[in-house]
Amino acid sequence: MRWKKISDAVVRRLPLYLRVLDELAKHKETKLISSHDLGERAGVGPALVRKDLAWFGEFGKQGVGYEIEYLRSELRKILNLEDEMHVALIGVGSLGAALTRYNLRRYQEDESFNLNITALFDSDQERWGEEHEGLPIRPMEDLNAVVEEQHIQVGIITVPAAQAQTAANALVAAGVRGILNFAPVRISLPDHVHLASADMSLELQRLAYYLQDE
Amino acid sequence: MRWKKISDAVVRRLPLYLRVLDELAKHKETKLISSHDLGERAGVGPALVRKDLAWFGEFGKQGVGYEIEYLRSELRKILNLEDEMHVALIGVGSLGAALTRYNLRRYQEDESFNLNITALFDSDQERWGEEHEGLPIRPMEDLNAVVEEQHIQVGIITVPAAQAQTAANALVAAGVRGILNFAPVRISLPDHVHLASADMSLELQRLAYYLQDE
DNA sequence: TAGATTGTTAATCGATTAACAATC
């Protein structure tokens, strides 16, 4: 599939829409949804919902709305969630271990959740061979080989801040094309590798701002 | 302090700037930084750095730049990070426990990090009384009392998706004014309570989009 | 003084919202 230059603001909303549709599909109460209703549930205006979807095709019927199952399946195609995506996690401290557990559980419980952590790495020699959720903790030296073998496309970084850039470099060198960073530092990546970040301390500091006065 | 309607886009960048300044202050190699250099390290254009800061005052000197220590201390005031902020965490599963550990460590190691988890809650009776990182796990019934006693202003939600809204409601009722949500659902809050979210699955789904073709 | 860099205004760019013809 190929659409030219969709803005990131649009791409960020697609998973929100998908989540609403997943929920509705599960309950099977209705077959149809309007842009108004979908927008309300996703926290987005109705015009924006229609505009976002229109970038990718015509999925609705005038006067009727969108068929939930159909739109859901189209969104899964658009987001590239049809095939399983393999993920490597670097840094099996308590946060890394928790995310692994959390992800595995979601993967097992939700048949349509295709994002799966399949390999764990840690630089601490003491941990090598240890198992978490059935996965062995491997040395960083194995990264290249495992990424190739398991067709890993994404890496999650849960190492301390000081080691995050090194971990990112190793992932990039191994051929990963997306990185989700939990470490509280900015990491630099070449243009062809995409970055997502989940930086709790930035979010908390932002909240602190809004707690002032009033 | 009171500035009228600063856009959220601006507020989100302030912690990035602060992080750069913290780092520079630690190494003590230079006393001054230009908007160009600060922007480069934070991943933001120089004009935008100056414009962002100018919302709050005049912190630089023409021809010279910004004094690192001074700007850092001003940003800490602006972001409301001077006083300690107490945080309650709801849902002490592996993720909640990991975040507690992670936060406590940061709090202990970094003298200027003032965000501190001081109370843990879980709805599972089995866990009550159990200790994590020196904090007892409490029943939700205690929330109101503890929030008041400990002057808790922010709540972190790490319960399963199905219980996230209930947890949020309880936090709001207890008087919390900011919530950081890790559960993969949208939660609704009254206008006076601010929301931050760290939703790993949304980020991974977004990455999946960018992994397509090329 | 000459060079550098701020604070700020004006210009540009991009994203959201409003409006409406098409049509189910």
Next chain:
DNA sequence: TAGATTGTTAATCGATTAACAATC
């Protein structure tokens, strides 16, 4: 047919960038 809702274009709104006078 009448009512509803899409897809899309035009209008608005907001955020970023460029430019430059002020001044250290």
